[in-house]
Amino acid sequence: MSTFQAPKGTYDLTPPRSAMFLAVREAISAPLRDSGYGYIETPGFENVELFARGVGESTDIVTKEMYTFTTKGGDQLALRPEGTASVLRAALEANLHKAGNLPVKLWYSGSYYRYERPQAGRYRHFSQVGAEAIGTEDPALDAELIILADQAYRSLGLRQFRILLNSLGDKECRPVYREALQTFLRDLDLDEETRRRIEINPLRVLDDKRADVQKQLTDAPKLRDYLCDACKAYHEEVRALLTAAGVAFEDDEKLVRGLDYYTRTTFEFVHDGLGSQSAVGGGGRYDGLSEMIGGPELPSVGWALGVDRTVLALEAEGVELDLPATTSVYAVPLGEEARRVLFGVVTELRRAGIAADFAFGGRGLKGAMKSANRSGARYTLVAGERDLAEGVVQLKDMESGEQSAVPLAEAAAELAKRLG
Numbered sequence: 001m002s003t004f005q006a007p008k009g010t011y012d013l014t015p016p017r018s019a020m021f022l023a024v025r026e027a028i029s030a031p032l033r034d035s036g037y038g039y040i041e042t043p044g045f046e047n048v049e050l051f052a053r054g055v056g057e058s059t060d061i062v063t064k065e066m067y068t069f070t071t072k073g074g075d076q077l078a079l080r081p082e083g084t085a086s087v088l089r090a091a092l093e094a095n096l097h098k099a100g101n102l103p104v105k106l107w108y109s110g111s112y113y114r115y116e117r118p119q120a121g122r123y124r125h126f127s128q129v130g131a132e133a134i135g136t137e138d139p140a141l142d143a144e145l146i147i148l149a150d151q152a153y154r155s156l157g158l159r160q161f162r163i164l165l166n167s168l169g170d171k172e173c174r175p176v177y178r179e180a181l182q183t184f185l186r187d188l189d190l191d192e193e194t195r196r197r198i199e200i201n202p203l204r205v206l207d208d209k210r211a212d213v214q215k216q217l218t219d220a221p222k223l224r225d226y227l228c229d230a231c232k233a234y235h236e237e238v239r240a241l242l243t244a245a246g247v248a249f250e251d252d253e254k255l256v257r258g259l260d261y262y263t264r265t266t267f268e269f270v271h272d273g274l275g276s277q278s279a280v281g282g283g284g285r286y287d288g289l290s291e292m293i294g295g296p297e298l299p300s301v302g303w304a305l306g307v308d309r310t311v312l313a314l315e316a317e318g319v320e321l322d323l324p325a326t327t328s329v330y331a332v333p334l335g336e337e338a339r340r341v342l343f344g345v346v347t348e349l350r351r352a353g354i355a356a357d358f359a360f361g362g363r364g365l366k367g368a369m370k371s372a373n374r375s376g377a378r379y380t381l382v383a384g385e386r387d388l389a390e391g392v393v394q395l396k397d398m399e400s401g402e403q404s405a406v407p408l409a410e411a412a413a414e415l416a417k418r419l420g
């Protein structure tokens with residue numbers, strides 16, 4: 001292993017590609033910020049208990065993928081594998097739900113950790129932007145979140161994604177279905193681990209990717225046939241609102257998702273250019289989660305979109321993000337005196353809000369101009385001893401190649417004018 005290699009299953013974001021990650025986070029959060037969602041930040045780790053109870057003891061995330069550790073003080077902690085449980089815990093701790101303003105709408109952005117088998121699109125450290133709307137049962141809220149995610153992806157220029165939609169029922173009808181499913185599954189020819197799964201989390205068996213398992217599931221009881229009237233009506237309303245908003249979706253009865261806390265609405269955004277790790281984001285309603293972690297009844301809904309996979313999806317579609325050059329003006333001093341003078345001009349430009357950079361390290365004209373080019377700057381300022389003696393700097397338009405002498409004292413104002 002090389003000394004400089006990032007840990008297995010992780011990678012660094014470095015320029016220029018890192019700019020895409022910033023742009024994706026910005027694009028995903030913008031519709032949320034415009035729709036009443038407030039920013040929340042929680043610690044990178046929590047008590048293990050929170051995820052064990054919240055995400056679910058029977059999920060892969062908790063049983064296999066969590067980074068857990070004991071602190072020197074004896075606390076059992078886990079690096080957060082997902083955001084929802086933490087955000088709900090934080091909202092409860094801060095009593096946000098008691099401020100008389102439901103739903104509590106929150107958005108977040110951060111790093112998440114899962115000890116998974118690394119492959120393209122699946123990492124041990126990844127990044128999500130998420131949204132949670134806590135404390136209200138209203139199909140319009142489920143629809144709002146799906147519409148905002150759709151809007152975010154479209155604003156980035158993504159087109160080859162699909163929205164899969166399902167309802168998992170509630171605490172009335174889901175247990176009845178669960179039992180019917182268990183009875184059906186127990187008669188199938190399945191391996192030991194899958195048989196254990198039937199007892200703790202039978203809905204996950206429907207999610208099994210293996211062809212020999214899928215073949216046996218054709219006649220499995222369908223959740224749709226077990227939904228109670230209230231769940232059916234709720235789901236129909238979500239569907240109608242999405243349709244009215246012009247957001248296309250596909251009904252997917254097999255969509256159960258890997259976390260235990262979902263009830264009623266569940267959805268996933270999948271991208272067709274990503275191979276096996278095709279889910280770019282997902283979420284759903286989690287009406288029982290608050291009680292599972294010891295809080296009051298707070299029906300809620302949320303989603304998390306993966307930043308890493310969204311970037312991969314953009315690359316797969318060949319979408320070029322319209323990333324503005326970060327530097328507008330690049331200053332190239334020739335000699336000691338010019339260094340002092342141009343460094344002053346750069347400082348003045350920056351204070352005036354103009355993005356400016358400088359050829360550091362006393363480099364020659366050729367190398368410095370190469371850096372100016374690479375910076376993407378619209379203008380360069382060049383000055384040598386003779387220019388300074390005349391009280392001017394050379395201002396070069398990097399697009400047209402035109403160059404003209406500008407009085408030193410007017411350089412900053414002239415650039416501000418030209419850059420609008």
Ligand code: AMP
Nearest residue numbers: 121122123126279280281282304306309
């Ligand atoms: P989940 O919490 O599993 O529903 O994940 C939500 C989104 O986070 C997924 O759709 C992915 O885009 C992203 N994600 C989850 N796990 C990983 C991972 N191991 N590596 C990269 N992205 C991930």
